[in-house]
Amino acid sequence: MGSRVEILNDDGYRSDGRRQFELRDITMDLSQRGTADGSAMITHGLTQVLVSVFGPREAKMRSQTFHDRAVLNVEVNIAPFSTGERRKRNRGDKRILEFASAIKSTFEPVVQTNLYPRSQIDIYVHVLQQDGGLLQAGINATTLALVSAGIPLLDLVCAVTGGVHSTSPMLDLTTLEENDIPHLTVAIMPKTGKITLVTMETRLHADRFADIFKLACEAGQVIHKEMKRTVRARTRRLVDAMDLGIRSSAGTGENVDKDVAMNEPE
Amino acid sequence: MPRPPSPSIPEKEFTYGALKQGLRLDGRLPLELRTPTLSFGPDLGWVECAMGKTRVLAQVDGKMVKPTPERPLEGIITINSEISPMASSEYEPGRPSDEEVTMTRMLDKVLRRSDAVDKESLCVQAGQRVWHLRLTIHCLADAGNLLDCACLAGIVALKHYRRPEVEVVGDEVTIHHPSERAPVSLSLHHTPYCFTFAYFPDTSTQAVLDPSLLEQRLSAGVLSIALNAQRELCVVQKAGGVPLAPDEVLRIVDIAVQKAKELNTLVERRLQEDWATRHVEVR
Amino acid sequence: MTYVLPGESVPAQHVNLKLGPGLLQVSDAQKSSSIISTRAGELKHTANNRQWWIESNSRRYAPAPQESVIGVVIARSGDNWRVDIGSAHVASLDGLAFEGATKRNRPNLKVGSLLYARVSLAHKDMEPELECFDAQTRKAEGFGELKGGFLAKCSLQMSRMLLDPSHFLLPLLGSKFPLDVAIGVNGRVWISTKEPKHTIAVTRCIEAVDPDGGGMDELGVKKFLGTLDI
Numbered sequence: 208m209g210s211r212v213e214i215l216n217d218d219g220y221r222s223d224g225r226r227q228f229e230l231r232d233i234t235m236d237l238s239q240r241g242t243a244d245g246s247a248m249i250t251h252g253l254t255q256v257l258v259s260v261f262g263p264r265e266a267k268m269r270s271q272t273f274h275d276r277a278v279l280n281v282e283v284n285i286a287p288f289s290t291g292e293r294r295k296r297n298r299g300d301k302r303i304l305e306f307a308s309a310i311k312s313t314f315e316p317v318v319q320t321n322l323y324p325r326s327q328i329d330i331y332v333h334v335l336q337q338d339g340g341l342l343q344a345g346i347n348a349t350t351l352a353l354v355s356a357g358i359p360l361l362d363l364v365c366a367v368t369g370g371v372h373s374t375s376p377m378l379d380l381t382t383l384e385e386n387d388i389p390h391l392t393v394a395i396m397p398k399t400g401k402i403t404l405v406t407m408e409t410r411l412h413a414d415r416f417a418d419i420f421k422l423a424c425e426a427g428q429v430i431h432k433e434m435k436r437t438v439r440a441r442t443r444r445l446v447d448a449m450d451l452g453i454r455s456s457a458g459t460g461e462n463v464d465k466d467v468a469m470n471e472p473e
Numbered sequence: 474m475p476r477p478p479s480p481s482i483p484e485k486e487f488t489y490g491a492l493k494q495g496l497r498l499d500g501r502l503p504l505e506l507r508t509p510t511l512s513f514g515p516d517l518g519w520v521e522c523a524m525g526k527t528r529v530l531a532q533v534d535g536k537m538v539k540p541t542p543e544r545p546l547e548g549i550i551t552i553n554s555e556i557s558p559m560a561s562s563e564y565e566p567g568r569p570s571d572e573e574v575t576m577t578r579m580l581d582k583v584l585r586r587s588d589a590v591d592k593e594s595l596c597v598q599a600g601q602r603v604w605h606l607r608l609t610i611h612c613l614a615d616a617g618n619l620l621d622c623a624c625l626a627g628i629v630a631l632k633h634y635r636r637p638e639v640e641v642v643g644d645e646v647t648i649h650h651p652s653e654r655a656p657v658s659l660s661l662h663h664t665p666y667c668f669t670f671a672y673f674p675d676t677s678t679q680a681v682l683d684p685s686l687l688e689q690r691l692s693a694g695v696l697s698i699a700l701n702a703q704r705e706l707c708v709v710q711k712a713g714g715v716p717l718a719p720d721e722v723l724r725i726v727d728i729a730v731q732k733a734k735e736l737n738t739l740v741e742r743r744l745q746e747d748w749a750t751r752h753v754e755v756r
Numbered sequence: 757m758t759y760v761l762p763g764e765s766v767p768a769q770h771v772n773l774k775l776g777p778g779l780l781q782v783s784d785a786q787k788s789s790s791i792i793s794t795r796a797g798e799l800k801h802t803a804n805n806r807q808w809w810i811e812s813n814s815r816r817y818a819p820a821p822q823e824s825v826i827g828v829v830i831a832r833s834g835d836n837w838r839v840d841i842g843s844a845h846v847a848s849l850d851g852l853a854f855e856g857a858t859k860r861n862r863p864n865l866k867v868g869s870l871l872y873a874r875v876s877l878a879h880k881d882m883e884p885e886l887e888c889f890d891a892q893t894r895k896a897e898g899f900g901e902l903k904g905g906f907l908a909k910c911s912l913q914m915s916r917m918l919l920d921p922s923h924f925l926l927p928l929l930g931s932k933f934p935l936d937v938a939i940g941v942n943g944r945v946w947i948s949t950k951e952p953k954h955t956i957a958v959t960r961c962i963e964a965v966d967p968d969g970g971g972m973d974e975l976g977v978k979k980f981l982g983t984l985d986i
Contacts, residue, residue, distance in 0.1 A: 208860070263480050287670075301581075304574045312713025316693070391709065401716030407709040408582050412664075413730055416706050424719050482868040483946070487906040492954040498956055500984065752975040 214372045214387055222383055223437040228422070230379045230429065231316035235437040237355045245356020249348040251379060253338035258347050258352040262328035281311040286335040309342060310349055313394055313404045319359040328358065339381040340368045342392045342406070347430060354438055364403060366394035367428040369423040371411060378426050393423040397431035400424065480690060488691055493678050499525070504728060505681045509625055511740070513747045517656065518634030522626035524683065526616035531608060531626035533634040537597065537648065538605040548595020548603040554580050554610035554623065561615040576620050579710060580610060583665050583699040584627045587707035591660040597639055602646055604636060617686035620697060624667035629740055647721060665707040666736050667699040667730045672715045680725065682732070698729045702737040760793040762812065768808040776809025813913035813968055817842045817942035819878040826907065826940030827886065829869045837865060842942045845883050849873060853887035855896035863901065869901040870946060872938045902938060905948030908959040911968035912943045924974045925965055929958055932986060949981065958983050
């Protein structure tokens with residue numbers, strides 16, 4: 208159980224040269240991929256997740272639809288080459304099913320499913336590289352993909368992982384750190400600051416939990432800022448592209464409104 | 474197969490209305506647990522746990538096996554759990570439903586990954602022989618909150634189980650039959666208990682602990698916390714559902730800490746009572 | 757009181773014999789017929805020995821014509837409603853089988869609404885059918901949608917016991933607070949009171965008295981009511 212690497216050295220640096228509360232480099236890419244209605248690729252350091260969203264569309268299985276809302280169908284695929292050791296997970300793996308069901312239940316109250324009765328929204332999550340914070344990347348990428356697909360959301364969902372090394376909390380863990388210290392994932396809705404998801408699987412004292420939990424909530428706001436920036440940049444590009452042609456009132460008007468509203472909090 | 478009908482409109486409205494006033498259909502307070510009834514079978518490690526009409530049977534047995542090459546110094550624990558249609562007509566055999574996946578994973582996290590059992594103490598001969606503990610969780614009836622009941626049954630079964638004494642002389646391993654030497658209990662690092670809180674769509678309704686079947690079906694999200702009486706959280710699980718304020722989560726953790734202490738006293742008492750009825754002769 | 761087990765022969769004899777639930781006529785090679793029981797329970801008959809049946813308890817409802825039941829609307833198919841009455845098959849209810857219903861003016865039921873209805877057709881090869889009025893008079897006679905209140909579930913015997921006017925429970929509860937009750941013989945009881953706590957009290961009393969569960973007697977219920985805050 209003893210850690211082979213030093214998680215946090217005396218000077219306050221972590222194994223990859225970050226500070227305690229420093230997040231890894233985040234890149235978000237909202238460009239269109241294939242025939243998907245919306246897609247997003249996110250990287251947190253070396254963790255890379257691609258999400259494609261299809262829908263709302265007619266459900267393949269009519270028996271599984273609801274008469275008053277849309278169903279979310281989440282499928283997760285973890286690439287065998289995503290870890291250092293090549294390993295194929297089959298689709299029935301309980302961990303993958305749990306991962307999918309966590310994403311599904313996180314977004315069910317956020318997506319306005321009641322606008323699309325009897326239909327289905329498919330969310331395909333592809334994990335391309337993993338280096339810790341899988342759930343965080345999966346949730347963030349899904350949020351962005353849903354935004355880029357134009358599916359109405361009540362709020363963005365931002366997820367962050369955090370851990371505690373003896374008594375010092377840290378954010379955005381790598382696999383190395385996740386293996387050694389207790390960690391949790393928190394997903395917040397930044398507008399209200401409320402929590403939609405929190406999972407923790409390792410033993411941790413209740414007081415330590417409170418520390419890292421509060422910290423992760425704050426870090427979620429940082430991710431939110433980054434998301435807003437990306438979405439805004441893309442929307443602006445779209446609007447500009449529309450300006451080149453005829454400025455249609457409905458579509459652009461909405462985008463501009465949103466843009467203004469998004470500017471406000473800063 | 475048609476889905477079982479969801480609760481009717483009057484049932485839904487009444488339950489929400491009553492919960493808003495802090496009233497529950499079985500007369501409990503919002504944060505009151507159904508007192509678990511633990512009954513022990515003739516064998517050690519056989520426990521039936523009932524919370525109201527929810528009933529779960531847990532059984533532990535041990536076997537001597539060769540350890541895995543990756544972990545030659547640790548014993549093996551496997552948990553078999555299956556929600557069969559016997560528990561409730563909502564469960565179908567075959568493809569695991571979402572609830573079943575959640576429950577299996579939670580049991581795995583609470584009972585195995587939280588390091589409740591000291592796996593190194595299950596090693597008899599490094600790389601050669603270790604104990605393989607098999608915990609079978611059998612859900613007999615589901616009247617709400619199957620997860621907490623299953624976790625409680627599982628952890629009590631592990632506490633109740635006693636493995637035969639072994640003696641190692643050189644390369645020879647002798648397993649003493651319980652009638653020859655008193656079997657030894659497992660060494661447990663801690664005893665995690667799981668508590669599930671249900672939230673309702675109306676945010677002014679306060680959370681309820683240990684939801685009944687109707688409450689569970691009408692809830693808009695559950696928060697499960699597993700922790701031990703020493704204030705150590707083992708699992709916190711809230712996947713989606715209504716968003717909660719951060720302070721609310723911390724408040725719930727505090728409540729769970731209280732409940733864990735109460736439950737721990739109850740479990741210890743029941744185990745002692747049962748132990749007193751068993752005659753163990755040490756020769 | 758005689759108790760019988762499945763397969764026992766029953767001394768039921770009458771020129772115009774009528775067999776109720778749990779009894780079966782079998783004929784052997786000698787062309788003589790006898791009556792046997794197919795259920796465990798108490799053997800009962802009318803004073804003139806004409807009608808015989810077995811009083812037993814179960815949870816699964818098997819529809820029989822003219823019985824009052826409580827159902828939940830689960831879907832709409834064309835002009836009909838599909839109603840769950842707890843039987844093996846979903847019952848269907850004609851949209852016009854209500855008092856004052858016409859092609860234009862149909863009752864406005866939603867999925868999830870509760871109904872008090874009568875079984876108008878029950879046949880082993882067909883779906884049960886319900887109606888919410890008296891087919892002769894076309895008057896509601898108390899049937900129709902149940903609004904508000906709460907639905908308690910109990911065993912079938914409990915619902916029959918509650919229908920018996922001499923049973924102690926409902927008069928006892930009625931003396932404590934006003935209440936509206938509709939009892940379906942499919943083991944469902946609809947309760948409506950002013951205060952939610954009263955409804956909860958009734959639900960818990962029914963559960964306690966249910967022979968399938970607590971089987972509490974009158975004294976026990978009185979004591980139990982004393983512990984509740986009503």
